[in-house]
Amino acid sequence: MILGIDVGGTNIDVVVYDEDFEHVATYPTEKNVSNLNSVIEELVERFEVEAVGVGLAAWIKRGKIVKMPNIRGEFRIDLEIPHVIDNDANCFAFYSAKLFEVENLLGVTIGTGIGSGIVADGRLIHGEGLAGEIGHWFVGNDRKCTCGGVGHLEANFGGWSLKEQFGRDAKEMIEDGSIYLTEGFRMMCVAVANAVTLLDPEAVVFGGRIGGNLDVEKLKECIYRYLMPEFRPEILTLRDPLAVAKGACLLAEESVCSKR
Template structure:
């Protein structure tokens, strides 16, 4: 069994994956602020309870050489930096950026080999699938939420100004005094300044990557109206681009993708 853990800015989602049967089961969802301080103990308990000898972690972090270096939307990196303690107990662990996990799950589910995955939750994440595999560049490729959409704009959670994530996503909407769930449900999200920036950013990414599919996920992203998003994106694109925009309506997609990332590591899904 493989345990898949999505460590987001707001929630932690956990699934267990039977790789022999290719079946996922949701284990639980908890508040990140409640779990992260004792994260290692939490993982250890879940691994024992679910007889898992491997854990795939999809976290809202920036990685260099597969090690966390910064997390704009997480309160503490210390627990993620100490995962070697669990590895020493013969529990295999793989950590990956959450949007990369989402992108791999989306590409696998849709059966495509070139895809841009965008998660919209607390912030905005991006993951690239190129020729069936995660493209990481030097480690931090795909961070569409931290691309510049306006000069000298709001300060982003990463400390820089004018980034997309400062205008679109749960944290940005709360900053504006808006409830993300309400504005997504009633449609006023499509009238926000941030939505226009979001669509322009998608168009820019399509121009650079020319993917088969742009997949939207996350608790906000998966509930966006694809037709409205596509119409807005098309304003910024020449007619020759035919990338399909879809939503992945699975709130546990990152956790499931973390299992798939873990499975790709040789021996990760084997019992010791």
């Protein structure tokens, strides 16, 4: 049995995995993040798990958290049993690759922020840790980003930016179709098309509160416009709020199995 935990800006979602996934708990992040380690230790004991995977809305470089713009508070993760800590978009991409049974995939999560994860030949690509930060690609203009940069994709199409630009929630803008007319949407499609040319994945999977709800046909229409016909990956959406926690489970499982 493996424990998978998704530590997001608002909630901490917990699943256990033993051939199938089971959602066992959700905690508010704000109240629990400072004693995250004891929360996890308690769950380890309760479910008698042999490994833990943690997906974090954070930048992790050489095993250290270097940035965590959407989570307030400090914590450490120090467990006696095998555990893996990875970026939440990486967990999303890893789970998507298993779910859709592809070896080469780009996962793009669009919610408050924008993240992405790369799976190549069945493995996650980390670089020095920060590989796949598509949300912080420069896409033009001088909108300020949460990371301190300007003109980044997230500053043009992240949930916080859409709210700032249009005074509306992105979900409403998806419902009435106005999101597809924004310059931010076009910029996002250009960024994804460029990433596709770099990586040549079999599929691009969109997730997150905004990404998972986008219309696949609209995405295809816009992304394919910027791609040569030879580069036309499948465009998919995944509406599973537990995808990150599930991916964290699978990463932990893989790491345990590889050590056996």
